[in-house]
Amino acid sequence: MDVSVPVSEAAADLPALTAPAGRPFGVYIHVPFCATRCGYCDFNTYTAAELGDSSPDGWLAALRTELELAAAHLGEVPEVSTVFVGGGTPSLLGAAGLAGVLDAVRARFQLAADAEVTTEANPESTSPEFFAALRTAGYTRVSLGMQSTAAHVLKALDRMHSPGRAVDAAREARRAGFDHVNLDLIYGTPGERDDDLRGSLDAVLAAGVDHVSAYALIVEEGTALARRVRRGELPAPDDDVLARRYELIDRHLGGAGFAWYEVSNWSRPGGECRHNMGYWNGGQWWGAGPGAHGYVAATRWWNVKHPATYAAVLAGRRLPVADFENLSEGTAHVEDVMLRVRMRAGLPLAALSAAERTRAAIAIDDGLLRADGGAVVLTDRGRLLADAVVRSLLD
Structure with missing residues (x-):
């Protein structure tokens, strides 16, 4: 096992934590696996070639241990109102793997009767059978990475899915019984035209989803996109263009019955993402998985990043906390x-x-x-x- 940090130096001792009563409590699970690395992404993700012998099965075993230790560390375990499985590409785990993730949460935490349970998914790693199995497992919400329906925009972002696949996946999720389906858009990509964005928005509305997230492209340092911009191969996003595109999105969605409830998020009535609203409104959550962040009482912490280090720390029955701060x-x-x-x-x-x-x-x-x-x-x-x-x- 190749770990970049000695295990003895990888974990910090998290102080005792008690979740305040009366505030929403969520669980966030970080899945670090991706089939390929998108050029704009700076998330804590790894491809199979980068991980070597680290496997999803090993990650899931380590996750079960972290959730066990988390529940013990909290003492009085709060009821969980939301679960969010993000990444990375959680759908690479398959429906059975994601069912195992939710089972691991249920084994240590009590979910509220109306708990919102979300997973992110890449359209290319989904199918009608996948969505049907997720509903059976207890997931209530799906968030799909669409970004754009313009092929040249997807190419600039190094996205691998075909332009129409996200819409098909959203429809499959709806047919499987998901009332709450989100599509993510990115606007301001070099080469994107206003008509490209209008086409993406028309496709979103045709998919019948109840939630849309739209984010301006940010050129993050250390990414392939940043290197291309620095070399002059692509222009940097223009602030005036980004503002105009945002207004276009707001008009288009507003005219179709969507309302903004956070600057980058629109929904139909009742379609708001409760997990993210917990973040924005002072809720509490346990973040599990490599690189995940958590926040309970006045303490915020973040886990070690590499999956191999994460698993090695947990093999020693220690929480995989890289560091923490008391706000x-x-x-x-x-x-x-x-x-x-x-x-x-x-x-x-x-x-x-x-x-x-x-x-x-x-x-x-x-x-x-x-x-x-x-x-x-x-x-x-x-x-x-x-x-x-x-x-x-x-x-």
């Missing part, structure tokens, strides 16, 4: 403002200091925020400048 009241406040201001529900004025409320009033005068009862909400223009609004509030 100060000030840091927690900053993060609360950063996240909640992005929500359509808005940022409660009561959560702001007197000076911050004064700055919020200035943002209202500037047309970036609007008052809504006891909260401030981003205007359409404010959504385009959400990061700047946060900076202005926090000074």
Whole structure:
């Protein structure tokens, strides 16, 4: 087993944790496997060639151990309202593997009767049988990586699925009984035209999904895309183009009955992703798997990244925590403002200091925020400048 960090140095001792009562509690599972590496992605993922003898079966065995140790570490185990299996490409595990993941969670945590259980999936590694088996296993929501229906855009992103496969997969999931299906889009890819994005949005609506996530392309350092941009092979995304594309998305989806509930997320009524809303609204979660992050009480931690190191630490019956931090009241406040201001529900004025409320009033005068009862909400223009609004509030 090849581990880049000695096991004795790979894990930190996590302090005692007690999940606060009355706040949503979720479980996030990170699946680190991908068939290929997309050029824009900087997530903690590995291809089979990079992992050598590390296998999905070994990862699942280690995951079971982490969840066992997690439940013991929490003491009084909170009821789980949401489970989210992300990655990576969870669908590479197959329906049986994903059923095993959910069984591992159920073995150590009590799921709420109405728990939302989501898995991400690559359209190419799904089928009608796959979705039917997931529903039988207890999954309630599927999130599919679509990115675009334009072949040249998918090529620029190094995406392997065919342009129409994501729509077919979404329809298969709906026919299998999934009421909640999400399609992910990326906009602003070099070479993308407005008509390419319109075509992708038309395909999303034709698929009959109830949720859409749309993200501006970010050129992350260390990725193949960043190297191509640096060499001049591709232009960097243009901020003005990104703003225009965002407005196009919002108009297109809004006209079809979707409403934004977070800056990058739209849904039909009742289709919001409850797990992600837990992140944005101060919920708590245990993050399991290589590189996963967790947050309980005022403690945030992150696991060791490499699957081999992860498995080796857990073989020694230790939580695979690389490090942790205890958030100060000030840091927690900053993060609360950063996240909640992005929500359509808005940022409660009561959560702001007197000076911050004064700055919020200035943002209202500037047309970036609007008052809504006891909260401030981003205007359409404010959504385009959400990061700047946060900076202005926090000074």
